[in-house]
Amino acid sequence: MNLEDVARRAVEAAGDAGATDAEAWAEQATSRRIQVYDGEVESLSDAGGRGVGVRAFVDGRSGYAYGTDLSEAGVAEVAGAARAAADAADPDEHSGLPDECGATPVAGLASPALGDWSTERKVELALAIERAARSRPGVTQVETATYSDAEGSVALANSRGFSAGYDATQAWAYASAFAGEGADLMTGLGVDLGRDPAALDPEAIGGEAADRALALVGARQPESRRCPVVLDAFVAASFIGFIGSMLSADAVQRGRSLFAGKEGDEIADRALVVTDDATDPEGPASAPFDGEGSASRRTPLIGDGRLLTFLFDVRTARRAGRSTTANASRGSYRSPPSVGTTNLVLEPGEHDLEGLFREAGEGLFVTDVAGLHSGVNPVSGTFSVGASGRLIEGGAAGAPVRELTIASDLVSMLKAVREVGSGARWVPFGGSVKAPPILVGEMSVSGA
Amino acid sequence: MTTPGLVEPALAERVLERALARGGDFAELYAEARNGFAISLDDGRVERPQGGRERGACVRVVQGDSTYYGHVDGLAEQDLLRVAESASQALHDEARAPARLSAATPAHGHAIELRPEEVEVERKAAVLRSCEQRARGAAPEVTQVRIGYGENRRQVEVFGSDGRAGADDRTRVRLSAQVVARRDGRVETGTDTRGGHAGWELIAADPEQVAEQAARRALTLLDAVDAPTGRLPVVVGNAFGGVLLHEAVGHGLEADAVQKRASVYAGRLGDQLAEGFVTAYDDGQRPNEWGSDGIDDEGIPTQRTTVLEDGRLTSYLYDLVTARRDGAEPTGNGRRESFRHLPIPRMTNTYFAPGDATPEELIGEIERGLYAVSFGGGQVEPATGDFVFGVSEGYLIEGGRVTSPVRGATLVGNGIDALAAIDGIASDLEIASGYCGKGGQSVPAGVGQPHVRIRELTVGGTA
Numbered sequence: 001m002n003l004e005d006v007a008r009r010a011v012e013a014a015g016d017a018g019a020t021d022a023e024a025w026a027e028q029a030t031s032r033r034i035q036v037y038d039g040e041v042e043s044l045s046d047a048g049g050r051g052v053g054v055r056a057f058v059d060g061r062s063g064y065a066y067g068t069d070l071s072e073a074g075v076a077e078v079a080g081a082a083r084a085a086a087d088a089a090d091p092d093e094h095s096g097l098p099d100e101c102g103a104t105p106v107a108g109l110a111s112p113a114l115g116d117w118s119t120e121r122k123v124e125l126a127l128a129i130e131r132a133a134r135s136r137p138g139v140t141q142v143e144t145a146t147y148s149d150a151e152g153s154v155a156l157a158n159s160r161g162f163s164a165g166y167d168a169t170q171a172w173a174y175a176s177a178f179a180g181e182g183a184d185l186m187t188g189l190g191v192d193l194g195r196d197p198a199a200l201d202p203e204a205i206g207g208e209a210a211d212r213a214l215a216l217v218g219a220r221q222p223e224s225r226r227c228p229v230v231l232d233a234f235v236a237a238s239f240i241g242f243i244g245s246m247l248s249a250d251a252v253q254r255g256r257s258l259f260a261g262k263e264g265d266e267i268a269d270r271a272l273v274v275t276d277d278a279t280d281p282e283g284p285a286s287a288p289f290d291g292e293g294s295a296s297r298r299t300p301l302i303g304d305g306r307l308l309t310f311l312f313d314v315r316t317a318r319r320a321g322r323s324t325t326a327n328a329s330r331g332s333y334r335s336p337p338s339v340g341t342t343n344l345v346l347e348p349g350e351h352d353l354e355g356l357f358r359e360a361g362e363g364l365f366v367t368d369v370a371g372l373h374s375g376v377n378p379v380s381g382t383f384s385v386g387a388s389g390r391l392i393e394g395g396a397a398g399a400p401v402r403e404l405t406i407a408s409d410l411v412s413m414l415k416a417v418r419e420v421g422s423g424a425r426w427v428p429f430g431g432s433v434k435a436p437p438i439l440v441g442e443m444s445v446s447g448a
Numbered sequence: 449m450t451t452p453g454l455v456e457p458a459l460a461e462r463v464l465e466r467a468l469a470r471g472g473d474f475a476e477l478y479a480e481a482r483n484g485f486a487i488s489l490d491d492g493r494v495e496r497p498q499g500g501r502e503r504g505a506c507v508r509v510v511q512g513d514s515t516y517y518g519h520v521d522g523l524a525e526q527d528l529l530r531v532a533e534s535a536s537q538a539l540h541d542e543a544r545a546p547a548r549l550s551a552a553t554p555a556h557g558h559a560i561e562l563r564p565e566e567v568e569v570e571r572k573a574a575v576l577r578s579c580e581q582r583a584r585g586a587a588p589e590v591t592q593v594r595i596g597y598g599e600n601r602r603q604v605e606v607f608g609s610d611g612r613a614g615a616d617d618r619t620r621v622r623l624s625a626q627v628v629a630r631r632d633g634r635v636e637t638g639t640d641t642r643g644g645h646a647g648w649e650l651i652a653a654d655p656e657q658v659a660e661q662a663a664r665r666a667l668t669l670l671d672a673v674d675a676p677t678g679r680l681p682v683v684v685g686n687a688f689g690g691v692l693l694h695e696a697v698g699h700g701l702e703a704d705a706v707q708k709r710a711s712v713y714a715g716r717l718g719d720q721l722a723e724g725f726v727t728a729y730d731d732g733q734r735p736n737e738w739g740s741d742g743i744d745d746e747g748i749p750t751q752r753t754t755v756l757e758d759g760r761l762t763s764y765l766y767d768l769v770t771a772r773r774d775g776a777e778p779t780g781n782g783r784r785e786s787f788r789h790l791p792i793p794r795m796t797n798t799y800f801a802p803g804d805a806t807p808e809e810l811i812g813e814i815e816r817g818l819y820a821v822s823f824g825g826g827q828v829e830p831a832t833g834d835f836v837f838g839v840s841e842g843y844l845i846e847g848g849r850v851t852s853p854v855r856g857a858t859l860v861g862n863g864i865d866a867l868a869a870i871d872g873i874a875s876d877l878e879i880a881s882g883y884c885g886k887g888g889q890s891v892p893a894g895v896g897q898p899h900v901r902i903r904e905l906t907v908g909g910t911a
Contacts, residue, residue, distance in 0.1 A: 037513075037708070040512075040513060040514060041514045041516075041538070042513065042514060042515065043514065043515040043516070043517065043790060044514070044515070044516050044517070044538055045516075045517045045518055045519070045790070046518045046531075046534045046535070046537075047518050047519045047520070047531075047788065048518075048519075048520050048521070048531075049504075049519075049520075049521050049788065050521050050522075051502070051521060062495075063497045063498065064496065064497070064498035064499075065498060065499045065500065065501075066498075066499075066500045066501075066502075067500065067501040067502065068501070068502045068503055068504060068521035068522060069501070069503070069522065077501070078501070081499045081501075082499075085485075085497040085498060085499055085569075086497070087569070088487055088494065088497040088569040088570065088572070088573050089487075089493075089494055089495050089496070089497050090493040090494045090495065092493060092495065119537075119538070141708065141709055141710070143708050143710045143831070178709075178710070178831055182712075183712070183832070183833075183862070183864075185712075185831050185832050186832065187829055187831050187832065221906070224677055224678070253491070254490060254491050254592060254594075255491075255591055255592045255628060256592060256628060256637075258635075334500060334502075335498075336496065336498060370827040370829070370834075370835075370836040371826060371827045371836040371837065371838055371858065377635075377636070377637060377855075377856070378637070379628055379635040379636070379637055380634070380635050380636065382855065382856050383856070384675070384838070384856050384857070384858040384908050385836065385838075385858065386827070386834075386835075386836025386858065386860050386908070388834075402832075402834060403834060403860050403861065403862065403906060404860065404908070405836070405858045405860055405906075405908025407856065407858075407908060446677045446678075446858075446860075446906070446907075446908035447906070448678075448679065448906070
């Protein structure tokens with residue numbers, strides 16, 4: 001089955017059903033997931049998925065439908081449902097297909113090496129991760145070591161004659177390790193990702209999970225204070241991901257972003273340089289085109305301390321009298337495109353982690369935050385999130401701490417960034433973000 | 449209403465036979481048809497109408513502590529057999545014969561008065577508009593209103609190699625509102641939702657109430673002062689306040705976490721963890737509740753499980769695999785997001801049983817504390833019991849009275865400590881609709897409680 005054919009057929013069927021314009025996104029993927037526990041396979045899956053989603057436009061109204069039946073009749077039914085759904089929408093003069101579609105070649109999206117790995121070798125990799133975590137003295141349990149990969153194809157076609165597709169592969173693994181027992185049990189996560197399993201280092205993943213848990217053993221609630229705070233790469237990535245979502249022109253135009261009206265303004269310390277880049281060969285979210293067929297690109301977002309641009313899709317760009325930044329993102333064929341980040345990249349600085357501790361002097365090193373998405377008010381930017389990590393004492397990592405919150409507001413925090421560290425890494429949660437650790441000059445820490 | 453079968457019993461038998469062709473203690477075919485529709489109103493405009501139709505299946509083979517599985521989009525015979533074949537590949541034992549299957553027995557369902565898919569889309573759009581109007585009418589400070597409506601129907605069939613054959617027909621509807629209010633440069637957001645395992649009738653009854661409540665929350669926050677910081681007595685509101693029980697206790701009772709010693713509640717069955725007046729349930733049977741089903745996603749009838757009885761821990765929440773491991777009876781908590789996932793132990797509707805105090809009595813005894821009416825969300829690390837909740841609507845308690853609204857409050861604590869510190873429960877039980885994420889799977893879960901007072905919790909504020 002040719003996916004581009006499926007997408008083109010769906011576009012034609014939507015036209016037959018009365019759509020004035022239409023677009024179809026078809027997907028096909030196989031994936032594997034291996035979880036090991038206590039030296040044994042806990043679960044192993046081999047799965048296949050496919051589906052098509054159709055966006056139908058009728059005189060400025062748009063409707064969406066999706067389905068898993070890619071037969072001629074199934075595709076026609078989806079197209080008809082999209083056309084029918086459009087009637088329920090209010091017209092939107094800005095909605096519609098891109099005036100210009102295209103594809104930017106991105107090297108290495110699919111690794112042929114993935115196909116060379118047998119299931120047995122992948123199981124062995126997951127087991128090696130578990131062993132690496134377990135072998136660290138003080139680790140009491142490895143809750144899971146999980147390996148996953150996916151091999152997928154995507155095709156997009158629209159009624160303006162655009163039709164294109166691409167293949168991509170992804171492999172990732174993580175482990176969750178425990179140290180300590182009972183009320184003093186601490187957990188740590190290790191993670192890595194790449195285009196195929198050869199890119200994953202089992203020793204590093206298992207070791208990271210173990211080290212993160214071990215570093216927290218004996219953690220206590222600290223006293224409340226205002227102090228410099230170092231966010232490790234995971235935590236920095238979570239914040240950058242959240243800030244990226246606030247730069248969506250959709251959030252801005254709907255009055256739901258604290259950055260509304262701040263384009264061009266000084267919003268951050270000069271050390272903070274953030275780019276949205278869908279063309280980075282290493283980026284998990286990289287692709288030749290976005291969810292509505294605009295050619296992928298690299299968009300500087302924060303530089304020189306200033307907010308350089310918002311992220312646009314076709315509709316928000318027309319409404320603002322701008323050009324799309326190719327940020328129409330799709331979770332899958334099950335959802336219509338909406339504005340989103342691709343890969344967010346925070347430019348690294350010079351100091352390594354120890355250097356940031358020295359700069360901080362006395363403060364807090366945060367290695368985990370909880371409740372970021374419920375704890376931040378997206379419109380005002382105020383936040384208070386649960387955290388754990390270590391104190392910074394005399395310019396070095398000190399006693400472990402837990403059951404605390406860090407609070408600030410995003411605007412103050414961006415301006416209070418003092419240093420961006422070296423050692424950037426890809427973090428797959430909270431979107432796709434590549435970030436190093438950062439030092440924030442002052443935040444409010446609540447504990448006992 | 450009778451449901452046409454998704455998979456013929458004879459085909460299910462062939463699939464299970466193929467799945468057990470190389471051994472295995474047990475095999476299962478889970479088939480599902482999902483139909484959904486959603487529409488929203490944002491920025492004054494009805495938009496994003498979308499419908500979806502999916503069919504698919506998951507086949508698993510369980511051998512000892514290992515599970516081999518696969519899933520596929522579509523229910524064609526060759527797809528099902530291929531998935532079964534692939535799941536069997538990891539095994540190297542003698543073939544086992546599955547039990548004979550009869551047609552899947554429909555579960556005792558939840559009454560649906562008016563099927564949502566039979567309601568005209570225009571009526572749904574009209575509800576969105578009248579909700580918006582109500583929210584905007586609440587005060588001139590209301591600047592943004594987003595109303596969302598979603599419905600879905602999941603027809604499910606489960607066939608087990610032990611002869612189990614169950615079917616369930618599930619319909620859910622949900623209405624949600626998010627309102628932004630602005631005054632003098634201050635911007636605040638309020639939300640509310642209403643959802644159930646129910647038909648359009650749940651939405652049709654005064655839907656504007658949901659929008660009004662969201663607007664009221666946003667407007668209240670405009671007057672909010674910064675939250676206090678430190679250890680304070682906390683009264684947690686009913687309905688969505690139950691997310692505290694869900695996060696701080698419920699996740700730790702899910703048997704997969706318990707068996708991996710990844711729960712602070714492991715080894716604590718029978719222990720007195722709370723005062724004698726504290727009782728809590730997980731109840732997947734509660735009529736028309738958001739987290740209710742007829743059977744779980746392994747074909748086990750849902751039930752009401754008493755997890756805390758008079759303060760004692762009485763049960764964990766099991767799916768088939770974890771129940772087998774503990775030699776326990778499954779409790780109907782094997783749930784999955786869809787046919788693309790394995791079932792794991794999940795809560796259904798989890799709530800504290802009502803006590804006999806009034807909320808006013810609970811508050812009246814506090815000199816200085818926090819009244820946390822509703823949460824924006826929460827998170828727990830089941831292994832340690834450490835939790836964090838963002839308080840989306842909260843007030844100071846001063847001299848036994850509710851005074852100023854506060855913003856930016858976060859509750860941080862440990863489940864087992866918080867449970868032991870409950871020193872009062874009111875009688876006003878209510879349950880709210882939420883989505884619960886675990887292991888990459890999101891399922892509808894009901895959270896609830898009457899007003900509950902906790903002697904002391906860490907409040908992280910911005911003050």
